Amino acid sequence: MTNKLNSNNLTKSEEDYLKALFQLITEDDSIKVGNNQLADYLKVSPASTNNMVKKLKAKNFVVSEKYGKLDLTEEGKSIAVRLIRKHRLWETFLCNYLNFTWDEVHDVAEQLEHIKSHKLINELDRFMDFPKKDPHGEIIPNARGEYYVLPKITLSSLSEGDVCKLVAVNDGSVTFLRYVSEIGLALSSEIKIIEIREFDNSIRIQFNNVTETVTRKFADNVFVKKVV
Amino acid sequence: MTNKLNSNNLTKSEEDYLKALFQLITEDDSIKVGNNQLADYLKVSPASTNNMVKKLKAKNFVVSEKYGKLDLTEEGKSIAVRLIRKHRLWETFLCNYLNFTWDEVHDVAEQLEHIKSHKLINELDRFMDFPKKDPHGEIIPNARGEYYVLPKITLSSLSEGDVCKLVAVNDGSVTFLRYVSEIGLALSSEIKIIEIREFDNSIRIQFNNVTETVTRKFADNVFVKKVV
DNA sequence: TTAATTTGTTAGTCATGGCTAACTTTTTTA
């Protein structure tokens, strides 16, 4: 009796590369994702990336021409989406059941997403009653691997006078997430753009009856839905 | 801001060896645990074990003399106990919250026990309200690493007429666990020894108003507390 | 359109953790 937890037998590294490539491709749609971007993103050398990309091409998860841009096959995408599903479900579990704050979940979820067991993740999903979004506001792909991306409007793209609702935050940086919580912003917060200062691109915003000045960089990492 | 999830920076392999050595030492107390036993247990070659033991000795987790028996240092033991704690808490979670049966939990827990995060495991413990025993009846070490071993009396050690209660089962084999469930035995089942057949060492037992014949090998893997 | 810069590739190295084959030490047994 073999113990087939998962037909997918990729290493942690292979999974990391596939997920990273997927994130780069879907977040910056039209832009070319090359070897060096991927290397930068994963904080490894371009040589390492080149090496792994070869392996993933041989396994039919990645396609690219020599010196050309990288892309994922359907199978590659499917693996990446399943990893994202696992990551976001674990983050949700950690926040909603284990008292983790949203800046604490990422690194643990990064480990948990590599656990191989279909039953585990599907039961976890059921246990939480099939949550639609993770603690950062991102949509959780379902068990069939269906994935739709939130249309990402950044806070920085709005104009003076606009009113919006915070729908998601970029979960890439712990310090950013802490900062967001500290000033009192949370998912669903209603934010009004009071003023955009030309001098340094800083933005004066109002929410929960307080006003705050945030930098352009901050506003780039806050995703919103326009209300007015 | 470094992301110190856990001060312990051992690899998965190192952890596996430490845990295995601990299990061998504590389960078969007085008996010498040597290189080959450890290799057998982990299903690797004696050469691999020898290699790893060297590494663990250098890190002060293991002590042994050349050609002598292996032993763990206090630090080595402490790491092993924490792994066992993690393993058993995860098994408990899988059984009690995620609809896993007791034969399904082992392999997934084997992966989950390597996740590095103190907060994760302590919160999981709290979430389940600090369970004392895992689904196989084994005691879960507490957060301070206190570990006591159930006095293990096997079903096979009893005599005709004895009555006992099932307190734990050996969780090493999936087929064994399925077998136990199939015939209707569970933790706390009261079992009476009807007859021990000299011819083949088989044992006729009675429980839940049914009688069954089990082999000596089966009875070796069932741990009980004598009632009469 | 040539030169400089960026991007991508290759070759060769290292650590980890497996392996086999050969050898040595210890233990058993005849």
Place this chain on the structure above:
DNA sequence: TAAAAAAGTTAGCCATGACTAACAAATTAA
């Protein structure tokens, strides 16, 4: 107690996935 068997060790090999250094191709700028 000497020979056989078992247990432990060592040397040397392999795959994975990092790395640096050197080189080639493509892109950008002068």
